[in-house]
Amino acid sequence: MNNKKDLNHALKRYFSILEGKAKAKFLLAEDIDERIEKAREIMESCSLCERRCGVNRLKGETGFCGVTSARIASDFIHVGEESFIIPSYTIFFSGCTFRCVFCQNWDISQYPEVGRYIKPEILAEKIARINAINVNWVGGDPTPNLAYILEVLKHLKSIGRNIPQIWNSNMYLSKEAMELLDGVIDLYLTDFKYGNDSCAERLSAAPNYFKVVSRNHLLAKTQAEVVIRHLVMPNHLECCTKPILEWISKHLNRDVVVNIMAQYRPEYKAFRFEDINRRLSYDEFLTALNYGKKLNLLIAD
Template identity: 35%
Template sequence: MSASYLKLAAGELAKRAEKALDMLARCTVCAQECRVNRLEGRLGVCRAGRKAAVSGYGPHFGEEAPLVGRRGSGTVFFTHCNLSCRFCQNCEISQEGEGREVSAGELAGMMLDLQKRGCHNVNLVSPSHFVPQFLEALTIAAAGGLRIPIVYNTGGYDSLETLDLLDGVIDIYMPDIKFADDDAGKKYAGAAGYFSVARRAVKKMHEQVGDLVLDEEGIAVRGLLVRHLVLPGNLARTEKVMEFLAGEISKDTFVNVMDQYHPAYRAFEHPELSRRITAKEYREALEAARKAGLRRVYVD
Protein backbone atom coordinates (compact mmCIF):
# COMPACT_ATOMS: atom_id res chain seq x y z
CA MET A 1 0.00 0.00 0.00
CA SER A 2 1.48 3.37 -1.07
CA ALA A 3 1.76 6.24 1.38
CA SER A 4 -1.27 8.53 1.13
CA TYR A 5 0.60 11.69 0.16
CA LEU A 6 1.96 10.00 -2.98
CA LYS A 7 -1.59 9.81 -4.35
CA LEU A 8 -2.25 13.56 -4.19
CA ALA A 9 -2.48 15.50 -7.43
CA ALA A 10 0.65 17.26 -8.64
CA GLY A 11 1.23 20.44 -6.71
CA GLU A 12 -1.36 19.64 -4.05
CA LEU A 13 1.15 19.23 -1.21
CA ALA A 14 2.69 22.61 -1.98
CA LYS A 15 -0.78 24.22 -1.99
CA ARG A 16 -1.61 22.65 1.37
CA ALA A 17 1.72 23.84 2.80
CA GLU A 18 1.12 27.40 1.57
CA LYS A 19 -2.38 27.47 3.05
CA ALA A 20 -1.09 26.14 6.38
CA LEU A 21 1.77 28.62 6.51
CA ASP A 22 -0.72 31.46 5.99
CA MET A 23 -2.42 30.33 9.21
CA LEU A 24 0.72 31.29 11.15
CA ALA A 25 0.08 34.99 10.55
CA ARG A 26 -2.78 34.86 13.06
CA CYS A 27 -2.15 31.42 14.40
CA THR A 28 -5.05 28.99 14.50
CA VAL A 29 -2.93 25.94 13.67
CA CYS A 30 -4.03 24.07 16.81
CA ALA A 31 -7.10 24.22 19.04
CA GLN A 32 -5.52 26.82 21.33
CA GLU A 33 -6.19 29.44 18.60
CA CYS A 34 -3.76 31.96 20.11
CA ARG A 35 -4.01 34.22 17.03
CA VAL A 36 -0.47 35.53 17.40
CA ASN A 37 1.71 36.29 14.37
CA ARG A 38 4.24 33.48 14.43
CA LEU A 39 5.64 34.63 11.09
CA GLU A 40 6.96 37.68 12.96
CA GLY A 41 8.22 35.62 15.88
CA ARG A 42 5.31 36.18 18.29
CA LEU A 43 4.82 33.28 20.69
CA GLY A 44 1.58 31.73 21.83
CA VAL A 45 0.85 28.86 24.21
CA CYS A 46 3.16 26.47 22.34
CA ARG A 47 6.09 28.97 22.43
CA ALA A 48 7.01 28.06 18.83
CA GLY A 49 7.77 30.51 16.05
CA ARG A 50 8.08 30.38 12.27
CA LYS A 51 10.50 27.46 12.07
CA ALA A 52 10.00 23.91 13.31
CA ALA A 53 12.11 22.90 16.29
CA VAL A 54 13.34 19.34 16.81
CA SER A 55 14.96 17.76 19.85
CA GLY A 56 16.05 14.61 18.04
CA TYR A 57 15.10 11.91 15.57
CA GLY A 58 15.89 8.27 14.82
CA PRO A 59 14.58 4.70 14.82
CA HIS A 60 12.53 4.08 17.95
CA PHE A 61 11.63 0.66 19.37
CA GLY A 62 9.47 1.70 22.31
CA GLU A 63 6.27 2.30 20.36
CA GLU A 64 3.44 -0.16 19.76
CA ALA A 65 4.48 -3.34 17.94
CA PRO A 66 2.55 -2.53 14.71
CA LEU A 67 4.57 0.67 14.38
CA VAL A 68 7.95 -0.75 15.37
CA GLY A 69 8.13 -4.01 13.42
CA ARG A 70 11.71 -5.19 12.96
CA ARG A 71 13.30 -1.91 11.86
CA GLY A 72 11.76 0.63 14.19
CA SER A 73 9.43 3.58 13.97
CA GLY A 74 11.17 6.65 12.56
CA THR A 75 10.42 9.20 15.25
CA VAL A 76 10.88 12.95 14.92
CA PHE A 77 10.58 14.55 18.37
CA PHE A 78 9.30 18.09 17.98
CA THR A 79 10.20 20.66 20.61
CA HIS A 80 7.44 22.51 22.51
CA CYS A 81 3.80 21.45 22.76
CA ASN A 82 0.33 22.94 22.50
CA LEU A 83 -0.53 21.33 25.84
CA SER A 84 1.00 21.97 29.25
CA CYS A 85 0.35 18.69 31.03
CA ARG A 86 1.33 18.97 34.68
CA PHE A 87 2.58 15.37 34.62
CA CYS A 88 4.48 15.46 31.30
CA GLN A 89 7.15 12.76 31.17
CA ASN A 90 8.98 14.54 28.33
CA CYS A 91 8.92 17.98 29.96
CA GLU A 92 12.51 18.85 28.98
CA ILE A 93 11.37 18.78 25.35
CA SER A 94 7.73 19.84 25.54
CA GLN A 95 7.83 22.45 28.29
CA GLU A 96 11.45 23.52 28.66
CA GLY A 97 12.26 23.84 24.96
CA GLU A 98 15.10 21.34 24.57
CA GLY A 99 15.97 21.17 20.87
CA ARG A 100 16.88 23.43 17.97
CA GLU A 101 15.14 25.18 15.11
CA VAL A 102 15.46 23.53 11.71
CA SER A 103 14.71 24.62 8.16
CA ALA A 104 12.19 22.85 5.93
CA GLY A 105 15.11 21.31 4.05
CA GLU A 106 16.67 19.97 7.25
CA LEU A 107 13.36 18.45 8.38
CA ALA A 108 12.90 16.87 4.97
CA GLY A 109 16.41 15.45 5.24
CA MET A 110 15.56 13.85 8.57
CA MET A 111 12.53 12.11 7.09
CA LEU A 112 14.54 10.84 4.14
CA ASP A 113 17.29 9.63 6.46
CA LEU A 114 14.78 7.66 8.52
CA GLN A 115 13.60 5.96 5.35
CA LYS A 116 17.21 5.24 4.34
CA ARG A 117 17.79 3.64 7.74
CA GLY A 118 14.93 1.22 7.09
CA CYS A 119 12.25 2.63 9.42
CA HIS A 120 8.71 1.48 8.68
CA ASN A 121 7.27 5.00 8.98
CA VAL A 122 7.94 8.62 9.87
CA ASN A 123 6.46 9.17 13.33
CA LEU A 124 5.80 12.86 14.11
CA VAL A 125 5.78 13.22 17.89
CA SER A 126 3.77 16.25 19.14
CA PRO A 127 3.26 17.80 15.69
CA SER A 128 0.06 19.82 16.26
CA HIS A 129 1.82 23.21 16.46
CA PHE A 130 4.17 22.46 13.54
CA VAL A 131 1.79 21.20 10.84
CA PRO A 132 2.62 24.03 8.40
CA GLN A 133 6.34 23.38 8.75
CA PHE A 134 5.80 19.64 8.37
CA LEU A 135 3.82 20.10 5.15
CA GLU A 136 6.49 22.45 3.83
CA ALA A 137 9.15 19.79 4.55
CA LEU A 138 7.06 16.91 3.23
CA THR A 139 6.76 18.69 -0.12
CA ILE A 140 10.55 18.61 -0.36
CA ALA A 141 10.90 15.08 1.01
CA ALA A 142 8.29 13.57 -1.32
CA ALA A 143 10.03 15.16 -4.30
CA GLY A 144 13.26 13.67 -2.97
CA GLY A 145 11.89 10.12 -2.85
CA LEU A 146 10.12 9.71 0.50
CA ARG A 147 7.70 6.79 0.24
CA ILE A 148 6.98 5.49 3.77
CA PRO A 149 3.78 6.21 5.75
CA ILE A 150 3.41 9.22 8.05
CA VAL A 151 2.26 8.77 11.66
CA TYR A 152 0.64 11.79 13.35
CA ASN A 153 1.38 11.23 17.05
CA THR A 154 -0.66 13.89 18.84
CA GLY A 155 -2.04 14.90 22.22
CA GLY A 156 -5.47 15.14 20.63
CA TYR A 157 -5.97 18.91 20.92
CA ASP A 158 -6.16 19.47 17.18
CA SER A 159 -7.89 22.00 14.95
CA LEU A 160 -10.44 20.61 12.48
CA GLU A 161 -9.29 23.12 9.86
CA THR A 162 -5.73 21.85 10.20
CA LEU A 163 -6.84 18.23 10.07
CA ASP A 164 -8.62 19.00 6.80
CA LEU A 165 -5.25 20.06 5.37
CA LEU A 166 -3.87 16.69 6.45
CA ASP A 167 -6.60 14.67 4.75
CA GLY A 168 -4.90 12.43 2.21
CA VAL A 169 -1.50 13.21 3.72
CA ILE A 170 -1.45 11.30 7.01
CA ASP A 171 -1.60 7.52 6.89
CA ILE A 172 -1.82 6.72 10.60
CA TYR A 173 -3.34 8.99 13.21
CA MET A 174 -2.24 8.25 16.77
CA PRO A 175 -4.04 10.60 19.17
CA ASP A 176 -3.68 10.32 22.92
CA ILE A 177 -7.08 10.95 24.49
CA LYS A 178 -5.91 12.24 27.84
CA PHE A 179 -9.16 13.12 29.61
CA ALA A 180 -12.87 12.53 29.11
CA ASP A 181 -13.54 15.64 31.17
CA ASP A 182 -13.23 19.23 29.97
CA ASP A 183 -12.53 20.58 33.47
CA ALA A 184 -9.67 18.11 33.98
CA GLY A 185 -8.23 19.08 30.60
CA LYS A 186 -8.15 22.73 31.59
CA LYS A 187 -6.78 22.07 35.08
CA TYR A 188 -4.11 19.51 34.25
CA ALA A 189 -3.19 20.36 30.62
CA GLY A 190 -4.08 24.01 30.09
CA ALA A 191 -6.53 23.01 27.36
CA ALA A 192 -9.99 24.57 27.49
CA GLY A 193 -12.72 22.17 26.38
CA TYR A 194 -10.16 19.39 25.94
CA PHE A 195 -12.50 16.40 25.58
CA SER A 196 -14.97 18.32 23.40
CA VAL A 197 -12.09 19.21 21.06
CA ALA A 198 -10.54 15.74 21.13
CA ARG A 199 -13.85 14.04 20.36
CA ARG A 200 -14.35 16.12 17.23
CA ALA A 201 -10.72 15.69 16.20
CA VAL A 202 -10.69 11.90 16.62
CA LYS A 203 -13.93 11.59 14.68
CA LYS A 204 -12.34 13.57 11.86
CA MET A 205 -9.22 11.41 11.96
CA HIS A 206 -11.26 8.22 11.76
CA GLU A 207 -13.33 9.58 8.88
CA GLN A 208 -10.08 10.13 6.97
CA VAL A 209 -8.25 6.86 7.63
CA GLY A 210 -10.67 4.33 9.20
CA ASP A 211 -9.73 1.52 11.57
CA LEU A 212 -6.10 0.42 11.81
CA VAL A 213 -4.98 -1.78 8.92
CA LEU A 214 -1.96 -4.10 9.23
CA ASP A 215 0.00 -5.68 6.40
CA GLU A 216 0.94 -9.36 6.13
CA GLU A 217 3.85 -8.78 8.53
CA GLY A 218 1.69 -7.09 11.15
CA ILE A 219 2.95 -3.59 10.36
CA ALA A 220 0.49 -0.70 10.48
CA VAL A 221 -0.03 0.91 7.08
CA ARG A 222 -3.14 3.02 7.61
CA GLY A 223 -5.79 3.87 10.18
CA LEU A 224 -6.43 5.10 13.70
CA LEU A 225 -4.49 4.02 16.79
CA VAL A 226 -5.60 5.60 20.08
CA ARG A 227 -3.56 5.87 23.25
CA HIS A 228 -4.97 6.47 26.71
CA LEU A 229 -2.84 6.91 29.82
CA VAL A 230 -4.53 5.68 33.00
CA LEU A 231 -4.30 8.31 35.75
CA PRO A 232 -4.50 7.80 39.52
CA GLY A 233 -7.97 8.07 41.02
CA ASN A 234 -9.51 7.75 37.54
CA LEU A 235 -8.90 11.46 36.95
CA ALA A 236 -8.99 10.81 33.20
CA ARG A 237 -12.48 9.20 33.36
CA THR A 238 -11.23 6.15 31.45
CA GLU A 239 -14.66 4.53 31.15
CA LYS A 240 -15.99 7.58 29.27
CA VAL A 241 -13.05 7.48 26.87
CA MET A 242 -13.73 3.84 26.09
CA GLU A 243 -17.48 4.39 25.71
CA PHE A 244 -16.79 7.22 23.27
CA LEU A 245 -14.45 5.10 21.16
CA ALA A 246 -16.78 2.11 21.07
CA GLY A 247 -19.97 4.10 20.59
CA GLU A 248 -18.92 6.99 18.35
CA ILE A 249 -15.82 5.75 16.53
CA SER A 250 -15.67 1.96 16.12
CA LYS A 251 -15.62 -1.12 18.29
CA ASP A 252 -12.61 -2.13 16.19
CA THR A 253 -10.64 0.94 17.29
CA PHE A 254 -7.09 -0.13 18.14
CA VAL A 255 -6.56 1.32 21.62
CA ASN A 256 -3.49 1.14 23.82
CA VAL A 257 -4.47 1.41 27.49
CA MET A 258 -1.20 2.52 29.08
CA ASP A 259 -0.07 1.86 32.64
CA GLN A 260 3.20 3.83 32.80
CA TYR A 261 1.97 6.90 34.66
CA HIS A 262 4.37 8.24 37.24
CA PRO A 263 4.56 11.69 38.81
CA ALA A 264 6.76 13.94 36.69
CA TYR A 265 7.26 17.63 35.95
CA ARG A 266 4.77 19.55 38.14
CA ALA A 267 2.59 16.61 39.19
CA PHE A 268 3.62 16.97 42.83
CA GLU A 269 1.83 20.34 42.94
CA HIS A 270 -1.39 18.29 42.78
CA PRO A 271 -1.70 15.67 45.56
CA GLU A 272 -4.10 13.63 43.43
CA LEU A 273 -1.38 13.24 40.76
CA SER A 274 1.49 12.56 43.13
CA ARG A 275 1.41 8.76 43.06
CA ARG A 276 1.64 5.93 40.55
CA ILE A 277 -1.48 4.02 39.58
CA THR A 278 -2.23 0.73 41.30
CA ALA A 279 -2.53 -2.68 39.65
CA LYS A 280 -6.23 -2.60 40.55
CA GLU A 281 -6.72 0.74 38.78
CA TYR A 282 -5.10 -0.62 35.65
CA ARG A 283 -7.22 -3.78 35.70
CA GLU A 284 -10.32 -1.62 36.06
CA ALA A 285 -9.24 0.44 33.04
CA LEU A 286 -8.84 -2.67 30.91
CA GLU A 287 -12.19 -3.93 32.09
CA ALA A 288 -13.77 -0.59 31.13
CA ALA A 289 -12.45 -1.04 27.58
CA ARG A 290 -13.80 -4.55 27.34
CA LYS A 291 -17.12 -3.60 28.92
CA ALA A 292 -17.53 -0.84 26.33
CA GLY A 293 -17.20 -3.52 23.63
CA LEU A 294 -13.81 -2.61 22.21
CA ARG A 295 -12.30 -5.59 20.42
CA ARG A 296 -8.70 -4.44 19.82
CA VAL A 297 -7.31 -3.52 23.23
CA TYR A 298 -3.53 -3.45 23.15
CA VAL A 299 -1.41 -4.24 26.20
CA ASP A 300 2.38 -3.91 26.09
Protein backbone atom coordinates in the same frame (compact mmCIF):
# COMPACT_ATOMS: atom_id res chain seq x y z
CA MET B 1 -4.28 -8.18 20.55
CA ASN B 2 -7.61 -9.76 21.45
CA ASN B 3 -8.58 -10.30 17.80
CA LYS B 4 -5.91 -10.40 15.10
CA LYS B 5 -8.50 -10.42 12.32
CA ASP B 6 -10.03 -7.21 13.66
CA LEU B 7 -6.58 -5.63 13.99
CA ASN B 8 -5.84 -6.40 10.36
CA HIS B 9 -9.17 -4.86 9.42
CA ALA B 10 -8.72 -1.74 11.55
CA LEU B 11 -5.23 -1.11 10.13
CA LYS B 12 -5.70 -2.67 6.71
CA ARG B 13 -4.28 0.17 4.65
CA TYR B 14 -1.34 0.75 6.99
CA PHE B 15 -0.33 -2.90 6.68
CA SER B 16 -0.81 -2.73 2.91
CA ILE B 17 1.72 0.11 2.72
CA LEU B 18 4.19 -1.87 4.80
CA GLU B 19 3.74 -4.81 2.42
CA GLY B 20 4.26 -2.62 -0.63
CA LYS B 21 0.71 -3.18 -1.86
CA ALA B 22 -0.38 0.45 -1.39
CA LYS B 23 1.24 3.87 -1.43
CA ALA B 24 1.54 6.23 1.51
CA LYS B 25 -1.03 8.98 1.10
CA PHE B 26 1.45 11.85 0.76
CA LEU B 27 2.80 10.20 -2.40
CA LEU B 28 -0.68 10.45 -3.92
CA ALA B 29 -1.33 14.05 -2.86
CA GLU B 30 -1.18 16.47 -5.79
CA ASP B 31 -1.61 19.62 -3.71
CA ILE B 32 1.19 19.61 -1.14
CA ASP B 33 2.40 23.04 -2.25
CA GLU B 34 -1.10 24.44 -1.72
CA ARG B 35 -1.28 22.81 1.70
CA ILE B 36 2.04 24.40 2.69
CA GLU B 37 0.81 27.80 1.53
CA LYS B 38 -2.43 27.41 3.47
CA ALA B 39 -0.60 26.32 6.62
CA ARG B 40 1.65 29.37 6.41
CA GLU B 41 -1.37 31.62 5.91
CA ILE B 42 -2.88 30.19 9.08
CA MET B 43 0.38 30.89 10.93
CA GLU B 44 0.06 34.61 10.10
CA SER B 45 -2.78 34.68 12.63
CA CYS B 46 -2.20 31.31 14.14
CA SER B 47 -5.12 28.96 14.57
CA LEU B 48 -3.44 25.60 14.01
CA CYS B 49 -4.70 24.50 17.41
CA GLU B 50 -7.94 25.36 19.16
CA ARG B 51 -6.31 28.00 21.34
CA ARG B 52 -6.41 30.21 18.24
CA CYS B 53 -3.81 32.59 19.64
CA GLY B 54 -3.94 34.79 16.54
CA VAL B 55 -0.24 35.71 16.63
CA ASN B 56 1.87 36.09 13.49
CA ARG B 57 4.34 33.27 13.95
CA LEU B 58 5.94 33.99 10.56
CA LYS B 59 7.16 37.28 12.06
CA GLY B 60 8.47 35.61 15.20
CA GLU B 61 5.48 36.27 17.43
CA THR B 62 4.77 33.49 19.91
CA GLY B 63 1.51 32.15 21.24
CA PHE B 64 0.78 29.59 23.93
CA CYS B 65 3.04 26.90 22.42
CA GLY B 66 6.01 29.27 22.11
CA VAL B 67 7.01 27.75 18.77
CA THR B 68 8.36 29.96 16.00
CA SER B 69 10.45 27.84 13.64
CA ALA B 70 10.36 24.06 13.97
CA ARG B 71 12.96 22.74 16.38
CA ILE B 72 13.66 19.03 16.68
CA ALA B 73 14.71 17.95 20.15
CA SER B 74 15.60 14.42 19.07
CA ASP B 75 15.03 11.93 16.29
CA PHE B 76 15.78 8.23 16.43
CA ILE B 77 14.47 4.77 15.65
CA HIS B 78 12.02 3.97 18.44
CA VAL B 79 11.47 0.35 19.46
CA GLY B 80 9.30 1.02 22.51
CA GLU B 81 6.01 1.65 20.71
CA GLU B 82 3.15 -0.74 19.87
CA SER B 83 4.39 -3.93 18.20
CA PHE B 84 2.86 -3.09 14.82
CA ILE B 85 4.54 0.33 14.78
CA ILE B 86 8.16 -0.54 15.54
CA PRO B 87 10.81 0.12 14.41
CA SER B 88 9.50 3.68 14.07
CA TYR B 89 11.51 6.73 13.02
CA THR B 90 10.29 9.09 15.71
CA ILE B 91 10.79 12.85 15.40
CA PHE B 92 10.32 14.78 18.64
CA PHE B 93 9.50 18.47 18.23
CA SER B 94 10.02 20.98 21.01
CA GLY B 95 7.01 22.90 22.29
CA CYS B 96 3.44 21.87 22.95
CA THR B 97 -0.12 23.15 22.91
CA PHE B 98 -0.68 21.75 26.43
CA ARG B 99 0.80 22.37 29.87
CA CYS B 100 0.45 18.88 31.34
CA VAL B 101 1.63 18.98 34.94
CA PHE B 102 2.65 15.30 34.71
CA CYS B 103 4.42 15.47 31.33
CA GLN B 104 7.18 12.89 30.99
CA ASN B 105 8.76 14.92 28.17
CA TRP B 106 8.48 18.26 29.97
CA ASP B 107 12.10 19.13 29.21
CA ILE B 108 11.19 19.50 25.53
CA SER B 109 7.43 20.12 25.58
CA GLN B 110 7.72 23.15 27.85
CA TYR B 111 10.91 24.53 26.32
CA PRO B 112 10.24 25.27 22.63
CA GLU B 113 13.68 26.81 22.18
CA VAL B 114 15.57 23.53 22.72
CA GLY B 115 16.70 21.33 19.86
CA ARG B 116 17.80 22.26 16.37
CA TYR B 117 16.31 23.32 13.07
CA ILE B 118 16.87 20.83 10.25
CA LYS B 119 16.21 21.94 6.71
CA PRO B 120 13.16 20.08 5.34
CA GLU B 121 15.09 18.68 2.38
CA ILE B 122 17.83 17.35 4.69
CA LEU B 123 15.31 15.63 6.95
CA ALA B 124 13.57 14.16 3.90
CA GLU B 125 16.87 12.70 2.71
CA LYS B 126 17.43 11.18 6.13
CA ILE B 127 13.95 9.65 6.14
CA ALA B 128 14.60 8.17 2.71
CA ARG B 129 17.63 6.30 4.07
CA ILE B 130 16.32 5.36 7.50
CA ASN B 131 15.80 1.70 8.39
CA ALA B 132 12.32 2.08 9.91
CA ILE B 133 8.80 1.13 8.85
CA ASN B 134 7.15 4.52 9.40
CA VAL B 135 7.70 8.18 10.26
CA ASN B 136 6.28 9.17 13.63
CA TRP B 137 5.71 12.93 14.07
CA VAL B 138 5.44 13.72 17.78
CA GLY B 139 6.68 16.11 20.47
CA GLY B 140 5.74 17.97 22.56
CA ASP B 141 3.14 18.06 19.87
CA PRO B 142 3.56 18.22 16.09
CA THR B 143 0.64 20.61 15.51
CA PRO B 144 2.58 23.92 15.64
CA ASN B 145 5.00 22.47 13.07
CA LEU B 146 2.43 21.44 10.47
CA ALA B 147 3.77 23.66 7.68
CA TYR B 148 7.29 22.34 8.24
CA ILE B 149 6.11 18.72 8.19
CA LEU B 150 4.32 19.32 4.90
CA GLU B 151 7.54 20.76 3.46
CA VAL B 152 9.41 17.63 4.50
CA LEU B 153 6.75 15.48 2.82
CA LYS B 154 7.05 17.56 -0.35
CA HIS B 155 10.75 16.71 -0.58
CA LEU B 156 10.18 13.11 0.47
CA LYS B 157 7.62 12.73 -2.31
CA SER B 158 10.18 13.87 -4.88
CA ILE B 159 12.53 11.18 -3.55
CA GLY B 160 9.76 8.60 -3.74
CA ARG B 161 10.21 6.73 -0.45
CA ASN B 162 7.01 4.83 0.27
CA ILE B 163 6.71 5.02 4.06
CA PRO B 164 3.59 5.53 6.21
CA GLN B 165 3.18 8.83 8.07
CA ILE B 166 1.99 8.75 11.68
CA TRP B 167 0.49 11.79 13.42
CA ASN B 168 1.23 11.26 17.12
CA SER B 169 -0.68 14.02 18.86
CA ASN B 170 -2.83 15.27 21.73
CA MET B 171 -5.46 16.01 19.03
CA TYR B 172 -6.13 19.60 20.10
CA LEU B 173 -5.94 20.71 16.48
CA SER B 174 -8.27 23.17 14.80
CA LYS B 175 -10.58 21.96 12.04
CA GLU B 176 -8.42 23.87 9.57
CA ALA B 177 -5.34 21.93 10.64
CA MET B 178 -7.20 18.63 10.44
CA GLU B 179 -8.21 19.48 6.87
CA LEU B 180 -4.56 19.98 5.91
CA LEU B 181 -3.69 16.52 7.25
CA ASP B 182 -6.47 14.83 5.31
CA GLY B 183 -4.80 12.97 2.47
CA VAL B 184 -1.22 12.96 3.78
CA ILE B 185 -1.45 11.08 7.11
CA ASP B 186 -1.84 7.30 7.08
CA LEU B 187 -2.26 6.61 10.78
CA TYR B 188 -3.38 8.77 13.66
CA LEU B 189 -1.71 7.71 16.91
CA THR B 190 -3.74 9.77 19.33
CA ASP B 191 -3.57 10.64 22.99
CA PHE B 192 -7.03 10.76 24.59
CA LYS B 193 -6.32 11.98 28.12
CA TYR B 194 -9.46 13.29 29.79
CA GLY B 195 -13.12 12.38 29.98
CA ASN B 196 -14.19 15.88 31.01
CA ASP B 197 -13.15 19.52 30.71
CA SER B 198 -12.51 20.09 34.41
CA CYS B 199 -9.60 17.64 34.62
CA ALA B 200 -8.24 18.89 31.30
CA GLU B 201 -8.16 22.52 32.42
CA ARG B 202 -6.71 21.74 35.84
CA LEU B 203 -3.98 19.34 34.69
CA SER B 204 -3.21 20.48 31.11
CA ALA B 205 -4.60 24.03 30.86
CA ALA B 206 -6.75 22.81 27.96
CA PRO B 207 -10.17 24.50 27.80
CA ASN B 208 -13.07 22.93 25.92
CA TYR B 209 -11.03 19.74 25.78
CA PHE B 210 -13.59 17.01 25.35
CA LYS B 211 -15.53 18.70 22.56
CA VAL B 212 -12.38 19.45 20.57
CA VAL B 213 -10.63 16.13 21.01
CA SER B 214 -13.71 13.95 20.49
CA ARG B 215 -14.54 15.94 17.33
CA ASN B 216 -11.03 15.42 16.01
CA HIS B 217 -11.14 11.70 16.67
CA LEU B 218 -14.27 11.47 14.54
CA LEU B 219 -12.56 13.51 11.80
CA ALA B 220 -9.43 11.38 12.05
CA LYS B 221 -11.43 8.21 11.48
CA THR B 222 -12.87 9.62 8.25
CA GLN B 223 -9.35 10.46 7.03
CA ALA B 224 -7.16 7.54 8.05
CA GLU B 225 -6.75 4.63 10.42
CA VAL B 226 -6.60 5.32 14.14
CA VAL B 227 -4.85 3.98 17.22
CA ILE B 228 -6.01 5.64 20.44
CA ARG B 229 -3.76 5.70 23.47
CA HIS B 230 -5.23 6.32 26.89
CA LEU B 231 -2.87 6.76 29.81
CA VAL B 232 -4.70 5.64 32.93
CA MET B 233 -4.01 7.97 35.83
CA PRO B 234 -4.47 7.27 39.55
CA ASN B 235 -7.84 8.37 40.91
CA HIS B 236 -9.15 9.17 37.43
CA LEU B 237 -10.99 5.97 36.52
CA GLU B 238 -14.49 7.34 37.00
CA CYS B 239 -13.96 10.88 35.71
CA CYS B 240 -11.67 10.14 32.76
CA THR B 241 -10.94 6.52 31.87
CA LYS B 242 -14.46 5.12 31.86
CA PRO B 243 -16.07 8.07 30.02
CA ILE B 244 -13.37 7.93 27.33
CA LEU B 245 -13.73 4.19 26.81
CA GLU B 246 -17.51 4.52 26.73
CA TRP B 247 -17.27 7.28 24.12
CA ILE B 248 -14.96 5.17 21.96
CA SER B 249 -17.32 2.21 22.26
CA LYS B 250 -20.31 4.30 21.23
CA HIS B 251 -18.75 6.28 18.37
CA LEU B 252 -15.83 4.23 17.01
CA ASN B 253 -16.25 0.74 18.46
CA ARG B 254 -13.82 -1.83 17.01
CA ASP B 255 -12.95 0.26 13.97
CA VAL B 256 -10.04 1.72 15.95
CA VAL B 257 -7.32 0.15 18.08
CA VAL B 258 -7.19 1.18 21.75
CA ASN B 259 -4.05 1.02 23.87
CA ILE B 260 -4.89 1.25 27.58
CA MET B 261 -1.59 2.28 29.11
CA ALA B 262 -0.27 1.68 32.63
CA GLN B 263 2.97 3.69 32.33
CA TYR B 264 1.87 6.67 34.40
CA ARG B 265 4.38 7.94 36.90
CA PRO B 266 4.40 11.33 38.64
CA GLU B 267 6.75 13.61 36.70
CA TYR B 268 7.35 17.34 36.35
CA LYS B 269 4.83 19.14 38.63
CA ALA B 270 2.62 16.13 39.40
CA PHE B 271 3.80 15.93 43.01
CA ARG B 272 1.90 19.16 43.69
CA PHE B 273 -1.42 17.47 42.86
CA GLU B 274 -2.66 15.05 45.49
CA ASP B 275 -4.77 12.96 43.13
CA ILE B 276 -1.90 12.13 40.74
CA ASN B 277 1.20 12.27 42.96
CA ARG B 278 1.70 8.50 42.96
CA ARG B 279 2.08 5.69 40.46
CA LEU B 280 -0.93 3.86 39.10
CA SER B 281 -1.82 0.78 41.11
CA TYR B 282 -2.11 -2.61 39.45
CA ASP B 283 -5.75 -2.86 40.54
CA GLU B 284 -6.54 0.48 38.90
CA PHE B 285 -4.97 -0.66 35.64
CA LEU B 286 -6.82 -3.99 35.71
CA THR B 287 -10.09 -2.17 36.33
CA ALA B 288 -9.47 0.03 33.29
CA LEU B 289 -8.39 -2.88 31.10
CA ASN B 290 -11.33 -5.06 32.08
CA TYR B 291 -13.73 -2.19 31.48
CA GLY B 292 -12.37 -1.82 27.95
CA LYS B 293 -12.83 -5.54 27.40
CA LYS B 294 -16.35 -5.38 28.78
CA LEU B 295 -17.12 -2.70 26.18
CA ASN B 296 -15.71 -5.04 23.50
CA LEU B 297 -13.05 -2.57 22.39
CA LEU B 298 -10.20 -3.67 20.14
CA ILE B 299 -7.46 -3.48 22.74
CA ALA B 300 -3.75 -3.59 21.95
CA ASP B 301 -1.69 -6.16 23.83
